[in-house]
Amino acid sequence: MTSVIQRVFMGSRLEPKEPIYTMNEVAEHCDVNSCWIVLWDKVYDVTDLLCMHPGGLDVIMENAGTDATVPFEDKGHSKFAISMIDKYYIGELAECDRRKKCGS
Numbered sequence: 001m002t003s004v005i006q007r008v009f010m011g012s013r014l015e016p017k018e019p020i021y022t023m024n025e026v027a028e029h030c031d032v033n034s035c036w037i038v039l040w041d042k043v044y045d046v047t048d049l050l051c052m053h054p055g056g057l058d059v060i061m062e063n064a065g066t067d068a069t070v071p072f073e074d075k076g077h078s079k080f081a082i083s084m085i086d087k088y089y090i091g092e093l094a095e096c097d098r099r100k101k102c103g104s
């Protein structure tokens, strides 16, 4: 089931780009010097967002190096927030780590 926020989000997507990262690689970037998160199977380097995130640094750090899709959706981010996301996009999540697992 596609949520409203996901539909808005998907409508603003850039073309998928290389490189492809595994969840293990994402998990290595979990501190303030290098902070990555996954949203809807896409990888974002949000290091530069930390100090200016309107919801604060802590809420992002709690999700650093993980799939933050559910917490991101739960906070009810605005279309404005979603429009900011593209600038942090760095690549795709490896197929077998995606929300709809390969083979299922």
Ligand code: HEM
Residues within 6 Å of the ligand: 037, 044, 046, 049, 053, 054, 055, 056, 059, 060, 063, 068, 071, 072, 075, 076, 077, 078, 079, 080, 081, 082, 084, 085, 088
């Ligand atoms: C690329 C990633 C993110 C961007 C661009 C972003 C952007 C924003 C923006 C612009 C706001 C201001 C309110 C709005 O316009 O919706 C906001 C608020 C907030 N964000 Fe994020 N955010 C991101 C990731 C996250 C994550 C991973 C969490 C984890 C829980 C989070 C939690 C919050 C919270 C708690 C607020 C405050 C909501 C409130 O007090 O009304 N954000 N964010």
